[in-house]
Amino acid sequence: MHWRFWIGAALVWGPVLSGLLPAAQPAWKAGAARLKITPQEPLWMAGFASRDRPAEGQLHDLWVKILALESADGHRGVVITSDLCGISKATYESVCKELKTRCGLDRSQIKFTYSHTHSGPALRECLQDYYAWDDAARDRVAQYTLALEKAIVEKIASALGNMSDATIWATEGTADFAVNRRNNDESQIDKLLAGGEPLKGPVDHRVPLLAVRGSDGRLRAVVFGYACHTSMLALYEWSGDYAGFAQLALEEKHPDLQAMFYQACGGDQGAMPRRTVELTRKNGLTLAAAVERALAQPMRPVAPRLKTAFDLVTLPFEKTITAELLRASSNIGPHYQRWAQRMLERLDAGETFPSSYPYAVQVWQLGADQLWISIGGEPVVDYSLKFAELFGRTTWTNGFSHDLTAYIPSRRVWDEGGYEGGYLGEYGLPAMRWAGDVEDRITAGVQRLVDRVRE
Ligand SMILES: [Zn+2]
Known part of the structure; x- marks a missing residue:
């Protein structure tokens, strides 16, 4: 060692x-x-x-x-x-x-x-x-x-x-x-x-x-x-x-x-x-x-009370990558060349890529009402602002937990496009963008867990 x-x-x-x-x-x-x-x-x-x-x-x-x-x-x-x-x-x-x-x-x-x-x-x-x-x-x-x-x-x-x-x-x-x-x-x-x-x-x-x-x-x-x-x-x-x-x-x-x-x-x-x-x-x-x-x-x-809940939310890709798309995207830069080559080898080996990703979502409630939400990957700031509005001003939300997943755009950022709106390939995923309902799906998943810890 x-x-x-x-x-x-x-x-x-x-x-x-x-x-x-x-x-x-x-x-x-x-x-x-x-x-x-x-x-x-x-x-x-x-x-x-x-x-x-x-x-x-x-x-x-x-x-x-x-x-x-x-x-x-x-x-x-x-x-x-x-x-x-x-x-x-x-x-x-x-x-x-x-x-x-x-x-x-x-x-x-x-x-x-x-x-x-x-x-x-x-x-x-x-x-x-x-x-x-x-x-x-x-x-x-x-x-x-x-x-x-x-x-x-x-x-x-x-x-x-x-x-x-x-x-x-x-x-x-x-x-x-x-x-x-x-x-x-x-x-x-x-x-x-x-x-x-x-x-x-x-x-x-x-x-x-x-x-x-x-x-x-x-x-x-x-x-x-x-x-x-x-x-x-x-x-x-x-x-x-x-x-x-x-x-x-x-x-x-x-x-x-x-x-x-x-x-x-x-x-x-x-x-x-x-x-x-x-x-x-x-x-x-x-x-x-x-x-x-x-x-x-x-x-x-x-107060010394802790409730914890976890779920995997299905996040569909906009379009699962194909060999044709991989050959086109390898022009973006050297790391996309490495990604495209690795993914092409997996396709050649007979692998079928999934059409969605199991995205980790977790909610803790500490004491009577302190919510602490943890979501995976790199969510944009809209998520913590939205959850504070939905669940109460003192609600805390962190991204960058569980696995690094990818950038997690809100619908606003997804519509605007640009770096945080897509580029899933950088994270090794078999796609370039999430489907447009990414924010709705994460919100619904978090809402279900908040309901569970507040029961
Ligand atoms: Zn980052």
Whole structure:
């Protein structure tokens, strides 16, 4: 095994001081754990098709962080945040299968998220056609990924085994650096901002925040989200992008704290200007300051109740790819050539491509009314805005969970077309666009799960 993961000790949250809690109010149980995943050998980085060689250093370490929760009636859930660009369906299925066997968790109980950092490791079968790998590079990525999958399961088991009494609190902060990247020209941003001109397009500047305190009242974990691509940096150095800097700043200030970031519905959201470490750190510190401000305000106590629901929603493709279409689309760029060649080989081998995709949708309800929706892939911001309108202002929605799937456009973005409106082939799917009812199908799927957890 080439890849060694530094297995940090699971945080044990001190003696259980049950006397501090009113006897009539049963508490949550919670446990945190973290896994350092910075690759120790040269490995390709994820997220940009333009990189042509493995990473050459690091800005800071990469982490997978886990928060295990158990409600008063014994129902458990695990939140996984990670400095990863995304995971394939193969990785997602493998982790879920192991967690079922090892820990008895079903998929409704596993909230597997990734920050979408474009400065993390490439993983097996995820955006694989982006990269001009030779066999050795592909093999190293596969070995790293398989070891990572095992280590994540171990670490979750350890977090579940180290839970102690806790209280949970919810609130929302705000940070305003995310920009709708479809509606604003990056080269014009500085001029627009300097001139005080409003930027165009929908954004979601909320910073949803879940805080976990030990029975001694001390802050042990914060899980916070933001809708903005972690693609500020396109260097050859490992980092969690602005989200990595935000988590580092929070953990430096609070040494006992595990700070956990997830990507909200940032499919069409980006930070501009970008591309320098200074700007990336600055946005990270802005986000950390938003978390600190939110923590300093009164928060909503979350009663120790957890309901979890999961479903696979069928998302039809507009048109399943054919050999003829594959030959035409290989002109788009080198990664489309690799995709077309791989898909043609599969067709030649007698495979029939499906006409739809089983899309993962999950809803949690914490306490009496805190909804936390997780959908797969890279949803545009319209989804979190819509679900807050449909289900209540404090509803949280994150994308970038389960498998990386593809861009997930709203009907508006699907109609407009462009990058986030299609390009499914980049993700290895046998199609270029979703059918036009993609938003309606996801909304209906989420609505069914919300009804279930609210029953
Ligand atoms: Zn993306």
